[in-house]
Amino acid sequence: xxxxxxxxxxxxxxxxxxxxxxxxxxxxxxxxxxxxxxxxxxxxxxxxxxxxxxxxxxxxxxxxxxxxxxxxxxxxxxxxxxxxxxxxxxxxxxxxxxxxxxxxxxxxxxxxxxxxxxxxxxxxxxxxxxxx
Amino acid sequence: xxxxxxxxxxxxxxxxxxxxxxxxxxxxxxxxxxxxxxxxxxxxxxxxxxxxxxxxxxxxxxxxxxxxxxxxxxxxxxxxxxxxxxxxxxxxxxxxxxxxxxxxxxxxxxxxxxxxxxxxxxxxxxxxxxxxxxxxxxxxxxxxxxxxxxxxxxxxxxxxxxxxxxxxxxxxxxxxxxxxxxxxxxxxxxxxxxxxxxxxxxxxxxxxxxxxxxxxxxxxxxxxxxxxxxxxxxxxxxxxxxxxxxxxxxxxxxxxxxxxxxxxxxxxxxxxxxxxxxxxxxxxxxxxxxxxxxxxxxxxxxxxxxxxxxxxxxxxxxxxxxxxxxxxxxxxxxxxxxxxxxxxxxxxxxxxxxxxxxxxxxxxxxxxxxxxxxxxxxxxxxxxxxxxxxxxxxxxxxxxxxxxxxxxxxxxxxxxxxxxxxxxxxxxxxxxxxxxxxxxxxxxxx
Numbered sequence: 001x002x003x004x005x006x007x008x009x010x011x012x013x014x015x016x017x018x019x020x021x022x023x024x025x026x027x028x029x030x031x032x033x034x035x036x037x038x039x040x041x042x043x044x045x046x047x048x049x050x051x052x053x054x055x056x057x058x059x060x061x062x063x064x065x066x067x068x069x070x071x072x073x074x075x076x077x078x079x080x081x082x083x084x085x086x087x088x089x090x091x092x093x094x095x096x097x098x099x100x101x102x103x104x105x106x107x108x109x110x111x112x113x114x115x116x117x118x119x120x121x122x123x124x125x126x127x128x129x130x131x132x
Numbered sequence: 133x134x135x136x137x138x139x140x141x142x143x144x145x146x147x148x149x150x151x152x153x154x155x156x157x158x159x160x161x162x163x164x165x166x167x168x169x170x171x172x173x174x175x176x177x178x179x180x181x182x183x184x185x186x187x188x189x190x191x192x193x194x195x196x197x198x199x200x201x202x203x204x205x206x207x208x209x210x211x212x213x214x215x216x217x218x219x220x221x222x223x224x225x226x227x228x229x230x231x232x233x234x235x236x237x238x239x240x241x242x243x244x245x246x247x248x249x250x251x252x253x254x255x256x257x258x259x260x261x262x263x264x265x266x267x268x269x270x271x272x273x274x275x276x277x278x279x280x281x282x283x284x285x286x287x288x289x290x291x292x293x294x295x296x297x298x299x300x301x302x303x304x305x306x307x308x309x310x311x312x313x314x315x316x317x318x319x320x321x322x323x324x325x326x327x328x329x330x331x332x333x334x335x336x337x338x339x340x341x342x343x344x345x346x347x348x349x350x351x352x353x354x355x356x357x358x359x360x361x362x363x364x365x366x367x368x369x370x371x372x373x374x375x376x377x378x379x380x381x382x383x384x385x386x387x388x389x390x391x392x393x394x395x396x397x398x399x400x401x402x403x404x405x406x407x408x409x410x411x412x413x414x415x416x417x418x419x420x421x422x423x424x425x426x427x428x429x430x431x432x433x434x435x436x437x438x439x440x441x442x443x444x445x446x447x448x449x450x451x452x453x454x455x456x457x458x459x460x461x462x463x464x465x466x467x468x469x470x471x472x473x474x475x476x477x478x479x480x481x482x483x484x485x486x487x488x489x490x491x492x493x494x495x496x497x498x499x500x501x502x503x504x505x506x507x508x509x510x511x512x513x514x515x516x517x518x519x520x521x522x523x524x525x526x527x528x529x530x531x532x533x534x535x536x537x538x539x540x541x542x543x544x545x546x547x548x549x550x551x552x553x554x555x556x557x558x559x560x561x562x563x564x565x566x567x568x569x570x571x572x573x574x575x576x577x578x
Binding site: 036037041047049050070071072086087088089090092099101102103104 | 174176180181182183188190191194197198201220221223224227335336337338339345379381382383384385386387
């Protein structure tokens with residue numbers, strides 16, 4: 001019985017992100033599913049300043065992302081006003097592939113190419129030196 | 133003790149070789165990998181994010197907020213915020229300091245150490261907050277970061293409360309209150325790890341001279357590595373830092389990344405920059421040039437790995453602090469006395485044997501090889517005793533390898549050579565000048 005309960009609890013936990021994603025299934029394209037941090041800062045522009053801060057429960061779910069900036073900021077509309085939010089403060093479903101973060105130490109420059117959702121180093125060039 | 137700086141040079145050279153060949157790859161633990169990491173802003177970061185340097189305070193606030201979201205144990209900001217400049221995002225960084233306080237995560241800012249009296253070592257807006265302020269000074273020995281200070285300047289609320297601790301020591305004492313740190317004098321001798329954090333190996337690549345791309349593992353191993361360590365140190369240096377690195381881009385992207393989460397959660401994170409044109413790098417024995425933020429990280433790593441008892445250039449016995457010269461002399465003297473006693477015993481045995489048998493019963497050739505063998509054993513014994521004395525100093529009293537290995541070995545070896553050869557040579561010379569003749573058996577043998 002205890003095993004069954006644990007299994008159900010685990011299944012419920014595992015299903016949470018899917019549920020969150022599914023709950024915004026009606027929104028196509030890039031979308032902010034929900035707030036992630038206790039407070040979400042709202043910026044006036046991608047390189048601007050914080051003009052407002054919303055508590056997590058005040059931030060609307062399933063908010064479409066209307067633009068993405070090179071510095072990763074996401075443009076959303078909250079209560080009819082356009083703001084930019086930092087990605088680390090929200091749970092988002094973003095289309096496309098992120099850019100791999102790699103370093104080429106000897107040459108002092110990046111070896112960068114497009115990759116999929118990944119951990120650090122995935123999509124970095126494979127090693128070619130013998131034995132490495 | 134230090135003619136023409138010979139002693140200093142050989143000590144430091146020995147320290148470098150020892151770290152590249154012995155302590156770094158084999159003895160220095162990787163404990164620190166689970167405790168310390170560096171969040172780094174690099175030129176690549178600026179290019180990727182299209183955020184020119186210097187960043188606005190709000191940009192740093194954003195990065196620090198992303199770090200806070202990953203649950204670090206503490207964050208040390210190794211970027212100076214001293215110069216007054218117009219920036220309407222300044223309140224965001226002030227608010228970020230408050231967020232750290234609310235979250236109970238210690239946040240440290242480094243202060244300028246060369247400000248004039250009356251000037252703030254940190255922007256007043258930050259100076260007046262709850263942020264902990266520390267001295268980021270480091271020691272550079274002959275151009276290389278081998279030592280680390282024990283004390284630093286006092287700032288803010290610490291002024292007037294006696295000497296303050298250096299950055300790494302302060303952060304360690306604050307965040308590891310259960311580890312007792314003895315009162316430290318002198319300097320910390322940094323031990324540089326060479327086993328790079330596995331996470332670095334995932335995203336750092338090393339371009340070899342022949343165009344091939346390798347990972348962070350050493351290219352040269354085995355005997356070739358030992359050879360190169362003595363004759364071409366650059367060939368055996370480690371290109372990737374020992375401490376795990378969190379690329380600043382990953383903080384800004386906000387994308388869940390298990391690696392970044394792993395090297396941030398419960399870690400003391402140093403937040404710094406490695407940018408061309410920003411003179412904030414130093415040469416290190418095992419990596420070559422590294423941003424100075426890694427020196428602070430390595431010093432903290434040493435304190436964690438050695439449980440608050442870092443290796444030092446001094447020893448403290450019973451409350452008395454001896455310089456490394458004094459400690460070495462104290463260690464060498466018993467060794468030399470032991471060697472002298474053994475030598476005297478050996479001479480007695482030889483004389484007794486000669487007195488008993490008259491002339492030697494063995495051939496001159498055998499006697500020659502026996503003498504050489506005895507010399508060899510003698511030297512090995514001297515080296516073993518020296519090594520034991522040095523290890524005792526290191527393990528019991530925390531004296532760094534660099535501060536004993538050269539003098540102990542050279543002095544003991546010289547003593548052994550003197551005891552064996554010089555008295556005999558002088559005696560032979562005087563005997564010859566006085567018109568004496570060599571012993572018969574030796575003459576027959578030659």
